[in-house]
Amino acid sequence: MATDYIVGIDLGTTNSLVAYMQGDSPVVIPGEDGLNLVPSVVALDEKNQIIVGNAARRYLIETPERAVYSVKRLMGRGVEDIQDELKLFPFQLAEDLHEGEVLRIKIGERTYTPPEISALVLRQLKRNAERFFGASVTQAVVTVPAYFNDAQRQATKDAGRIAGLNVLRLVNEPTAASLAYGLDKKKHGIVVVYDLGGGTFDISILKLHDGIFEVIATNGDTHLGGDDIDNLLIALALDDIRGDLGLDVRRSGEAVQRIRKAVIEAKIALSSQPSATLDVDLPGGKKYQREISLEVFEQMIQRIVDRTVGPCKQALKDAGLKPEQIDEVVLVGGSTRIPKVRRLVQDLFRRAPHTDLNPDEVVALGAAVQANILGGGSEITKEMLLLDVTPLSLGIEVAGGVTDKIILRNSTVPASATQYYTTQVDGQTNVAIHVLQGERELARDCRSLARFDLKGVPPMPAGMPRIEVKFLIDANGILRVSAREQRSGKEAEIDVQPSYGLTDEQVENMLLESFDYAEEDFRQRQVIEARREADTILTALAKGKKNQAWQELTSDERRNVETLEKALVAVKDGDDYHAIRGGIDALNEATMRLAELMMDTAVSNALKGKAMDDTDLEEGLQAGHPVAKAEFE
Amino acid sequence: MPGEATSSCWSCGTMRAVHFCSSCGKVQPPVPVDYFTFFGFPRKLNLDTSALEKEFYALSRRLHPDVFGQADTRERSWSLEQSSMLNDAYRTLKDPIKRTEYLLRLEGVELEEQSKQATEKARATGELKKQVVPPDLLEEVFELNMHLEELRIQKKLGEDDPALLEEIGKAKLSLEEKYEALFNELKTEWNNWDKSVDNGTADGTNDDRRRILDKMLDVLNRRNYVRNLVRDVNEALEN
Incomplete structure (x- = not known):
């Protein structure tokens, strides 16, 4: 244990x-x-x-x-x-x-x-x-x-x-x-x-x-709850800001959230102080301030508390x-x-x-x-x-759209009720049941919990089958239903369509391990993409070194590029995304002039009527430059 | 009694009581028994509710699903069924009217639905609902309905007639007294019923028992009728 x-x-x-x-x-x-x-x-x-x-x-x-x-x-x-x-x-x-x-x-x-x-x-x-x-x-x-x-x-x-x-x-x-x-x-x-x-x-x-x-x-x-009090105070502040400052910030998520934060602080302060100040820096530099006395606060929340x-x-x-x-x-x-x-x-x-x-x-x-x-x-x-008890009565819809209550609210759970159903038509094999929760008389005023289809009722003359349906509210307050046709003793199949819930299958597909995988996947994908990018830039650099432009760089520049090249080679097969990303960016930066020189050479060669060497301008150094690469935003 | 039929415990093989093995204490698969038998009580209507509560707590401690948090699936599902039955039985037996109605149903008496729900249902579906006015109430009900109608008209006109309100108040009081008296009448029948149980069914008292059951049904119906009247009066006064 x-x-x-x-x-x-x-x-x-x-x-x-x-x-x-x-x-x-x-x-x-x-x-x-x-x-x-x-x-x-x-x-x-x-x-x-x-x-x-x-x-x-x-x-x-x-x-x-x-x-x-x-x-x-x-x-x-x-x-x-x-x-x-x-x-x-x-x-x-x-x-x-x-x-x-x-x-x-x-x-x-x-x-x-x-x-x-x-x-x-x-x-x-x-x-x-x-x-x-x-x-x-x-x-x-x-x-x-x-x-x-x-x-x-x-x-x-x-x-x-x-x-x-x-x-x-x-x-x-x-x-x-x-x-x-x-x-x-x-x-x-x-x-x-x-x-x-x-x-x-x-x-x-x-x-x-x-x-x-x-x-x-x-x-x-x-x-x-407290959220409702916050919303009242937020509405007050928004009104003020419109009236006094001539600003309509209702659509600004940022402004509303800043106000919300200030309002919550004021609400908390008012539990121990006779007054509190709302103090909000609005986006765009304006400032909203207002004092709220305990008296005003209590008047405002009267309706909610009541x-x-x-x-x-x-x-x-x-x-x-x-x-x-x-x-x-x-x-x-x-x-x-x-x-x-x-x-x-x-x-x-x-x-x-x-x-x-x-x-x-x-x-x-x-x-x-x-x-x-x-x-x-x-x-x-x-x-x-x-x-514990069930807070709401459980009912089923009967003729005329009326709720027939079968387990009353405040019944100790687990609680159960058994209902009997039959068929209206000869040979009918399905019976539909609508389960409701609530205190109102009419089904449409209650909460629809689920529609059950009792399937596999043995075909018999109308009114002959006697289907026993057991509704059981378990210790969690959750409904379970089982059904049996009594003449044949056959368990009826129940097809549950929760009115407002996820099916088991949907839940299965949502299991957070899959979230975890998704995050893990995401990190791996990032690493793989960065590695690919590193390979691209290293290949391009290898080609660039054969280009005459390489010789035009100063020896310091060449040394710098080669140091960074080695550094990138060293990290690119690891799993550290940030190291690879940093290596790529540094190398990109250092090879900027090489890329320009190669471009110049290519252009002047073109002007001289020479065929452009396809190795010069293929995707490579330029393609790898970070300017074009957007992160996720 | 059917529920006292013993069989052997699924776990240790000893003969068992209804809910648990008397030897190893393990919970047993539920046996379909009536609520009286579930508690080990005779099928009598005078019931010591504090003894019932004590037994309810004692059984809850042994049957509630919380006690089976670490048990296997089979025992957990038996516990769920047993404790739901325990709760249903307790809820039914602790309330004197529900207890009486339950006994009537057990004895094969069809109950007339007089509940508010049944009334609403009848209203919504348009089906005719039997509302037999108990003969001794005919005159009173007739007068009361006239007063209530008058009250509705006055309310519509925004008038206020203290004399009328007093009349209705008096009628309400009289109905409430009747309601109490009917409960006492019911208790007399309980005693008759319990006596017949004590005497056993073997000595040709079946007709007696039938008569007691019918009498109880009649009292319950009249009581429900009065309850509905009081409710109508309250609604008329509030609106």
Whole structure:
């Protein structure tokens, strides 16, 4: 057991972390830069290398079209779902997207699906852990917002697979937080976890009893968080800049990202100061400054903070509890540092919330605890067990486009329901089933999860087959379906078409080893191309030495060229691209005059009516000159 | 009972209990049993919910997939099935109404769908839904519906009639009392049912049992009807 590390990962909208259980306590594993938080930012650098985390952040400002953030908002969603996000986030979609297809986001000239981008973040965390342990890490527990639907969960699991991680369990973020929180002392009673992060809001109510963490109700909003506050402040700044400075910088990615950075700093400052200053150097030399008082800030965010009230009340109602019955309130997520949020929580649940654990880290720490439990447990976790619920009702579409709910929200998972189907036409061998998730009465108002085609029903008169379909929501909150025709006992074949997900085959093709290969391929290709270029210039030089122009060079020039020639020969068969490239450039530079002289000779010979010697001007020295050679940009 | 049929453990060969081997403790492939049997309870309706919860926690500790994190695929899949059944059973049995409905279905009684969902479905599909007004409520329901109609008209006109609201409030209170009373009526039938279980089925009480089941169905239907009325009143007051 000890040899296989299972890590806990918080894959956040803004920041991600990896943690593991060190003895009796979970700890966060820092990155190479010594920092615990890995910003969920992915960028492509000038050489099309993938950059993740803190190092990627500068690209948001320098080359915003080559960087992407807050991708979690797009997980498991279709192009028709994200129109609101597109107004607020600089996501650039691939041009050839079709409705119903999994989104693809442009980064530079390349396109990636949200699970692939998340996989790049996960891979970074995996590498951090591997560097830390000095061993490979292939198993993880990954957290998701409690209110994530099936498609969003599946997309997260896919991301893990693409990153080369076997995701042993998806754990709901607030539940994970409660695990970290409930670790040190034996606790009993009703605990509320209020989790307002960068992009998602969750509320979970748990009953703690002798190490059992039983979720009674959960609710939330998967598109509500600190990002929304940032966007409000950005809109304010953009308005100001247009009004006061007469500049419309909305389309300048660079300007918007600079404003975004300043806004986030101001927001953070306002959690401990009565006012903060926005201070932005705009591209083009102008400067934007503005003071924001806490009062103005709190008025601005009122609407956003208030959006958390509805889910809290619904969760209480579903749990059948009154605020007085709550024993403890735990705050999770960076946005709960905002004093106004804390006051709201205090008013709602009528008690001061706990803030003793770092709200940025508590989810990852809890994921590490769950990883430990799944790994067989230790002295401290052996009595611990998490009983979580499904956040949304599962339904199937019946006649008239109505949703028939078969597993109600807040049911403890794993949960199952069995439905019976028959045929309408004699000899019918296929039955179509439409599975939905959501609370609304009509199918069109619910989230379409998948359309299943039950195939291979034995041909019988209409109404005769009795097909038993079992819907099972597993401990990850992900749906599994199996079917059997009861009269023949035949397993029906199920053809799943996820409405918003990747097929297994697509995931298979995305495995990040292929990314790794692509990068490796890229480096090798670079080396091979440089080597070829070196050969070309060396051959041309060999010919040039036979030309009379060679004799026209000074002896210093000749010596210099020959030294550089030897240097290039020495490195060209190695794997160091930069050495070869440098050698080529130096030699090119040194042979510039030789090339000119040869050109002159060729031209004067031509003027003299001599046939041009084809060895003189064939591709060679000129062709190798770096002026014409563009790098990737 | 069917679920108590023993067979040998797949792992060590000892005779086993329902969910685990009594000798080596290994999880067993799920056997299709009813929810009462799953918990090892008799098929009775008076149920000690704190004992149920205790048993639920104890079984969860042994059946939940988290406990099988390192087990082989076969045991993991049995654990998944067993624990989903455990959760389904617990959810059904801990709620007194769901428990009663479950028992009725087990005993072969067809339930009349009175849920909100069924109503919406009927509305959307246009199919006629049986809504039999319990006779003792006829007069009350007739009056209430008139009041509610009046309220809707007044709301449309933007008028406010405190006397009407008071009338509706009174009717609502009376319905809520009825709702409570019906639950007590149901509990009486539970006692009758449990007694018949204790007496066993052998002594020619099948007709008695049928009568108790029918009575429970009738109480449930009336209770659902009242619940829907209360819901309608609340909706009318809120809108």
